[in-house]
Amino acid sequence: xxxxxxxxxxxxxxxxxxxxxxxxxxxxxxxxxxxxxxxxxxxxxxxxxxxxxxxxxxxxxxxxxxxxxxxxxxxxxxxxxxxxxxxxxxxxxxxxxxxxxxxxxxxxxxxxxxxxxxxxxxxxxxxxxxxxxxxxxxxxxxxxxxxxxxxxxxxxxxxxxxxxxxxxxxxxxxxxxxxxxxxxxxxxxxxxxxxxxxxxxxxxxxxxxxxxxxxxxxxxxxxxxxxxxxxxxxxxxxxxxxxxxxxxxxxxxxxxxxxxxxxxxxxxxxxxxxxxxxxxxxxxxxxxxxxxxxxxxxxxxxxxxxxxxxxxxxxxxxxxxxxxxxxxxxxxxxxxxxxxxxxxxxxxxxxxxxxxxxxxxxxxxxxxxxxxxxxxxxxxxxxxxxxxxxxxxxxxxxxxxxxxxxxxxxxxxxxxxxxxxx
Amino acid sequence: xxxxxxxxxxxxxxxxxxxxxxxxxxxxxxxxxxxxxxxxxxxxxxxxxxxxxxxxxxxxxxxxxxxxxxxxxxxxxxxxxxxxxxxxxxxxxxxxxxxxxxxxxxxxxxxxxxxxxxxxxxxxxxxxxxxxxxxxxxxxxxxxxxxxxxxxxxxxxxxxxxxxxxxxxxxxxxxxxxxxxxx
Numbered sequence: 001x002x003x004x005x006x007x008x009x010x011x012x013x014x015x016x017x018x019x020x021x022x023x024x025x026x027x028x029x030x031x032x033x034x035x036x037x038x039x040x041x042x043x044x045x046x047x048x049x050x051x052x053x054x055x056x057x058x059x060x061x062x063x064x065x066x067x068x069x070x071x072x073x074x075x076x077x078x079x080x081x082x083x084x085x086x087x088x089x090x091x092x093x094x095x096x097x098x099x100x101x102x103x104x105x106x107x108x109x110x111x112x113x114x115x116x117x118x119x120x121x122x123x124x125x126x127x128x129x130x131x132x133x134x135x136x137x138x139x140x141x142x143x144x145x146x147x148x149x150x151x152x153x154x155x156x157x158x159x160x161x162x163x164x165x166x167x168x169x170x171x172x173x174x175x176x177x178x179x180x181x182x183x184x185x186x187x188x189x190x191x192x193x194x195x196x197x198x199x200x201x202x203x204x205x206x207x208x209x210x211x212x213x214x215x216x217x218x219x220x221x222x223x224x225x226x227x228x229x230x231x232x233x234x235x236x237x238x239x240x241x242x243x244x245x246x247x248x249x250x251x252x253x254x255x256x257x258x259x260x261x262x263x264x265x266x267x268x269x270x271x272x273x274x275x276x277x278x279x280x281x282x283x284x285x286x287x288x289x290x291x292x293x294x295x296x297x298x299x300x301x302x303x304x305x306x307x308x309x310x311x312x313x314x315x316x317x318x319x320x321x322x323x324x325x326x327x328x329x330x331x332x333x334x335x336x337x338x339x340x341x342x343x344x345x346x347x348x349x350x351x352x353x354x355x356x357x358x359x360x361x362x363x364x365x366x367x368x369x370x371x372x373x374x375x376x377x378x379x380x381x382x383x384x385x386x387x388x389x390x391x392x393x394x395x396x397x398x399x400x401x402x403x404x405x406x407x408x409x410x411x412x413x414x415x416x417x418x419x420x421x422x
Numbered sequence: 423x424x425x426x427x428x429x430x431x432x433x434x435x436x437x438x439x440x441x442x443x444x445x446x447x448x449x450x451x452x453x454x455x456x457x458x459x460x461x462x463x464x465x466x467x468x469x470x471x472x473x474x475x476x477x478x479x480x481x482x483x484x485x486x487x488x489x490x491x492x493x494x495x496x497x498x499x500x501x502x503x504x505x506x507x508x509x510x511x512x513x514x515x516x517x518x519x520x521x522x523x524x525x526x527x528x529x530x531x532x533x534x535x536x537x538x539x540x541x542x543x544x545x546x547x548x549x550x551x552x553x554x555x556x557x558x559x560x561x562x563x564x565x566x567x568x569x570x571x572x573x574x575x576x577x578x579x580x581x582x583x584x585x586x587x588x589x590x591x592x593x594x595x596x597x598x599x600x601x602x603x604x605x
Contacts, residue, residue, distance in 0.1 A: 192579035194543050208547075213532060213605040214574035215547060236551050236575045239544045252548065254573070257555060259548035280548040296545055303545055326542040340542060347541065369542060388586070414543070 022180065024404045032065040033150060036092035036117075040110065041075035041099040046135045050100065050110060053139035057157040057179060058146060061378070062401025067092050075099075078113040084120045092117050094150055098142075107131055110138055114146055123149045136182055156374045160418040161381060162186075162196040162205055163392060167410040173207060175222065178374075178417070180405050186222060195239055198418045199246050199266075205416075206230060206240035206249055206266075217251055219266055230268045241285045241293075242266075243310075250274065250284035250293055250310075261295060263310075274312050283327055286310060287334055294318065294328040294337065305339055319352065321359060327370060331377040336397065338362075338371040338380050349382050351397060362399040372417045379403075383413040487601055493518055497599040498582075499557060500592065503538075506552040508560050508597075516557060519599055520564035527570065532600040533557050535575040536582070538591035543577055550575030557597045 098112030113125035147155030235254035324342035346366035390411035535554030554573035
């Protein structure tokens with residue numbers, strides 16, 4: 001009997017053991033800045049190598065190339081005097097030095113400094129205190145700091161992603177760090193879960209769950225796991241999208257027949273119809289300023305992307321090339337629209353520059369779905385199928401950098417990149 | 423523990439006796455027609471307890487909906503690629519279910535529309551809705567009250583066939599009919 005219980009416990013624990021996303025970089029930017037990140041003195045005391053995670057983060061962005069650093073004796077720290085000619089001869093343009101020290105309260109202190117080797121100057125430095133459980137989060141913060149100092153834009157290494165893993169008959173809505181590590185299951189179900197959408201403050205997810213044999217929109221608080229029904233009208237309820245202030249959701253409902261857009265308060269009150277067509281209107285998404293809603297509609301005969309005022313009003317067509325353009329997502333600066341276009345039977349991620357009307361096809365895969373912008377707009381996360389298995393992929397907005405995130409023995413789909421954490 | 427088991431078996435045996443269906447006529451019971459040979463010395467007279475009839479063929483009973491030999495057990499309506507109209511060949515099946523719903527006003531039906539896997543999940547959800555609503559409309563034209571019907575979509579999320587070819591897709595472009603108690 002005890003053996004049986006042990007076996008059951010193992011089975012219960014097993015899914016998470018295979019659940020971690022592994023990342024493979026399949027393309028990189030043309031210009032990668034060479035950076036040397038020396039092992040932080042004393043980092044062996046922590047459960048994970050902080051400098052290794054910082055380097056992996058920066059390399060994954062496709063904008064940096066890590067340079068091997070031979071061991072120094074004594075170990076380099078942020079207060080070591082920097083021998084710039086040595087780093088120049090190693091062809092490093094930037095250098096990170098740091099150290100880890102145990103504190104008397106059981107926590108640790110990490111200090112680091114970032115140097116510009118070419119200009120032979122210090123660009124800045126920070127100290128963090130952390131528990132051993134916060135090593136990854138701290139490393140991501142350091143990577144964000146370095147990234148922002150060297151590129152001028154905010155890093156997204158501390159942000160999180162949501163996605164759905166299907167393993168056999170089980171569906172799990174998971175949350176992980178942007179590098180796929182530290183995954184946690186927010187919801188497990190024997191019925192499908194689709195369309196997770198992050199609230200602007202990153203504390204809640206709206207999604208569609210089929211646990212009642214039909215699609216129903218839920219809002220789920222990640223901190224305490226409490227969730228409530230946001231839309232469960234007669235018919236289908238789907239495609240939730242948050243207003244930028246986090247107070248409302250745009251949803252697609254079939255309560256009045258067909259699939260039409262509605263606005264509803266996040267608590268499920270105050271229903272208001274938005275669109276009026278005899279066809280399909282779905283996949284709404286707010287523009288970052290909250291003034292317009294982009295959505296998919298077949299009112300013109302084929303599915304295309306349209307834009308309408310968020311208060312309701314006459315929609316205008318946005319996509320014109322091709323006969324199948326769906327799943328609009330807008331960049332945080334409101335300038336670019338990512339969507340899925342069918343090109344000769346292949347479903348691929350396209351990027352439309354809304355000002356110049358130029359369209360760029362970003363991927364060469366053929367079953368892309370659910371694009372999602374990183375909060376800094378540089379990368380787009382998407383779901384695709386490789387070797388018959390659902391995987392996540394990320395592509396830079398210029399199409400050059402590509403990554404693949406897959407999970408062993410499972411299908412991954414429906415990614416949504418979370419917002420910056422305050 | 424063992425006593426509990428014995429008690430349980432005993433109760434089960436008693437229960438089995440009490441619910442003997444009337445169709446099992448006289449199995450193991452001696453022929454007592456007048457003129458038959460007189461019973462043996464050890465034979466006891468048998469009193470017949472009343473038997474409550476369970477008629478699974480009566481309208482409103484579930485097995486009529488689920489018995490594979492009943493036409494009402496057929497619950498799937500298949501659609502052509504990129505089509506959302508109920509094909510003529512499925513009209514008799516829809517009519518059959520419509521008649522059942524008209525005769526059984528307390529029954530409700532959930533119509534689930536499904537699509538194949540190609541394209542956006544949310545757009546496919548809307549396409550599946552189009553299929554379930556086409557079936558719902560046909561049933562209403564056949565006189566079913568709208569209050570008995572709910573049309574929903576599962577989009578591409580619940581494929582009947584898991585393959586990635588036309589044969590599988592054809593199985594998945596489908597409307598399924600579920601009755602009260604099944605959803």
